[in-house]
Amino acid sequence: MESEGVDVGGTSVVGVVPPARPRKLAKVPFVELADGRLQGVVSSGSDIARVYVSSITAGSHALSCGTNNNRPCGGQQGTFLCKHLRALVAEAVTQFGLRRVADYLRVSVDGEADADALVAALTPGVEPSPPAGVVFSRFLRYLTYLELPGTTAPLPEMHWFPARGVSR
Amino acid sequence: MSVPPAALAELTATDPSGVAEALDLITGVDGALEHGLGRPDPAHARALADLAGAMSATPLGAVVGEAVETIASGSIADTQTAALAGGRGALVGAVHDALLAALDGATGRARDEAPAPQEPAADGAADERFGGVRSWLTELAINGWRGVDGELASGADQAIETLLADPALRRPAVLLDGLAAELRACAPTATMEGLPTRRWADLWARALVLTQRGALPGPGATAEPVTGRLLPLGVDVHEHATAVQAQVHAVLEPADGGPARLVRTAVSAAKVDVIVGPAVWGLLADHPVLLGALAEQCSLEVADMPLTAGGDLLWDDALAGKGEPADPFVTARVALPAAVAPAVPPLERHPTRIAEPVLLEGYKKAETPRGPAFDLGDTVLPVATDRLPACGPLTDKLVASSSACIGLMRWDAGGWSVQPLAVQAKVKRVLTGVHTGDWALGPTDPKVAKAEARYDALGVLRERAGRLLRR
Numbered sequence: 001m002e003s004e005g006v007d008v009g010g011t012s013v014v015g016v017v018p019p020a021r022p023r024k025l026a027k028v029p030f031v032e033l034a035d036g037r038l039q040g041v042v043s044s045g046s047d048i049a050r051v052y053v054s055s056i057t058a059g060s061h062a063l064s065c066g067t068n069n070n071r072p073c074g075g076q077q078g079t080f081l082c083k084h085l086r087a088l089v090a091e092a093v094t095q096f097g098l099r100r101v102a103d104y105l106r107v108s109v110d111g112e113a114d115a116d117a118l119v120a121a122l123t124p125g126v127e128p129s130p131p132a133g134v135v136f137s138r139f140l141r142y143l144t145y146l147e148l149p150g151t152t153a154p155l156p157e158m159h160w161f162p163a164r165g166v167s168r
Numbered sequence: 169m170s171v172p173p174a175a176l177a178e179l180t181a182t183d184p185s186g187v188a189e190a191l192d193l194i195t196g197v198d199g200a201l202e203h204g205l206g207r208p209d210p211a212h213a214r215a216l217a218d219l220a221g222a223m224s225a226t227p228l229g230a231v232v233g234e235a236v237e238t239i240a241s242g243s244i245a246d247t248q249t250a251a252l253a254g255g256r257g258a259l260v261g262a263v264h265d266a267l268l269a270a271l272d273g274a275t276g277r278a279r280d281e282a283p284a285p286q287e288p289a290a291d292g293a294a295d296e297r298f299g300g301v302r303s304w305l306t307e308l309a310i311n312g313w314r315g316v317d318g319e320l321a322s323g324a325d326q327a328i329e330t331l332l333a334d335p336a337l338r339r340p341a342v343l344l345d346g347l348a349a350e351l352r353a354c355a356p357t358a359t360m361e362g363l364p365t366r367r368w369a370d371l372w373a374r375a376l377v378l379t380q381r382g383a384l385p386g387p388g389a390t391a392e393p394v395t396g397r398l399l400p401l402g403v404d405v406h407e408h409a410t411a412v413q414a415q416v417h418a419v420l421e422p423a424d425g426g427p428a429r430l431v432r433t434a435v436s437a438a439k440v441d442v443i444v445g446p447a448v449w450g451l452l453a454d455h456p457v458l459l460g461a462l463a464e465q466c467s468l469e470v471a472d473m474p475l476t477a478g479g480d481l482l483w484d485d486a487l488a489g490k491g492e493p494a495d496p497f498v499t500a501r502v503a504l505p506a507a508v509a510p511a512v513p514p515l516e517r518h519p520t521r522i523a524e525p526v527l528l529e530g531y532k533k534a535e536t537p538r539g540p541a542f543d544l545g546d547t548v549l550p551v552a553t554d555r556l557p558a559c560g561p562l563t564d565k566l567v568a569s570s571s572a573c574i575g576l577m578r579w580d581a582g583g584w585s586v587q588p589l590a591v592q593a594k595v596k597r598v599l600t601g602v603h604t605g606d607w608a609l610g611p612t613d614p615k616v617a618k619a620e621a622r623y624d625a626l627g628v629l630r631e632r633a634g635r636l637l638r639r
Contacts, residue, residue: 148438158406163557
């Protein structure tokens, strides 16, 4: 929350969700902090039509990785993070910032930490993992936004959502 | 001609009469919504009763009075929350009217009289697609902003998805999607610091009003075709995770010789969170004539393009052609002072909607406890540098070193500020105009262009969609 010297409670226009930071999407086209998990979709390195659905549960740090056809990932065993999960964490840190990802997963890391330190601080548990279908369908829903036609009728309520984030 | 500093000094020094009292009433209602209507306590019940009292002499008096009594008795349904949102909206609208009148006085701007309100279509049935979101909004009010958990925050996701699918319902859909995303990101809110009480109440109330029968203008809403020359002043960019809108402020010179008019024209697109910065222009690429005029600072010739009574030109690239080069600073000096502004449509009246273009010159940079400002001599006007969009080249450094600024006058949290759309500043010792829309056809800064080409977020996601979405 941006609250420097401003009474947030009495302000109509205040940034509540920090804007995402741009990142390269080829390896990890989708990452989100939702449903109590860091979850996303990771492109297969070998097959352009295949993707892995990967997630880490907040708090318990239960790990899950498999293809969108529910085949388990060969690299992910027990409490070991496969390369897909590592890529997921790294890209989430780029997009949301380390603080938001660490807080969401309930990992304590200091301010200087990077994605590797965050991975090292995870304490993976053993819990049933979420069905890959749930995450995958969230990705498909995400993609459908880009299929919606644009409009030219005014959207006056967008004045509550100014574009911001100049940081050059 | 720029706005006289003495007039701005008067504007910023005093609130119009009645504004403070109205805002106190609104703050009371917002407190009740933060706490939750389902857990009444005496202080909040009094705040709602005060709202009913203030409304009693108005056409909404009976409806709001009845709703507040029913809420006090502990039964809350969509009827009551709609009445509450309507009452709050009327108060906020009155604050808007007073502030805008004071601003028009300071800038010397002539404005159309508001047309008589249209009767809503008597036979129109309530759109049943709104049922789900209305119940959700009522549920939010019952629980209060302090009582939002992940499940409640996501409770309307499917209903919102349905609304998004119909372009005619985009206005409520993007509002609801923006509110829901903020609630999801903040849930659980019980211990949240800095709860955005006013903001969420604004969004909640507007969403309830827009989802009532007859609130949205139908396809046959009144718009007159206009022909003439359009001189852009600048572009105001709005963005949340799943929507972007570029709203151009411009002066329209009608070909029939009628008075020049201040107009707005907007193009918008759905998006995803990771498409940010200059990449958002790619989502608006269906409007190359408009974007070209922004990037190259040209006028536009429009022919028979519909203009609403509220001053919104309903953009259609097919009805427009690129005109001659036109420096927005010349437009602001020469054409803006005489342009007639439109009346604000009734359901848009809110201080947040105030975005009146002005030209400022002869200032020095200054700092206030709330951030950077322009010292105009007679007054120090805060500059909303937090509203500089990442999709353009305008930075706070350029604003600080500028000698002239085209900006939008804004009002929030009890004070005025100016949001820059363009500045004149020395770049490598040459006085240069820098505009928020300079990169509308792509970044002109080679470093930024290279980075954008490397990200190519839109390209990657479209490729993934093509491969993975079942058609």
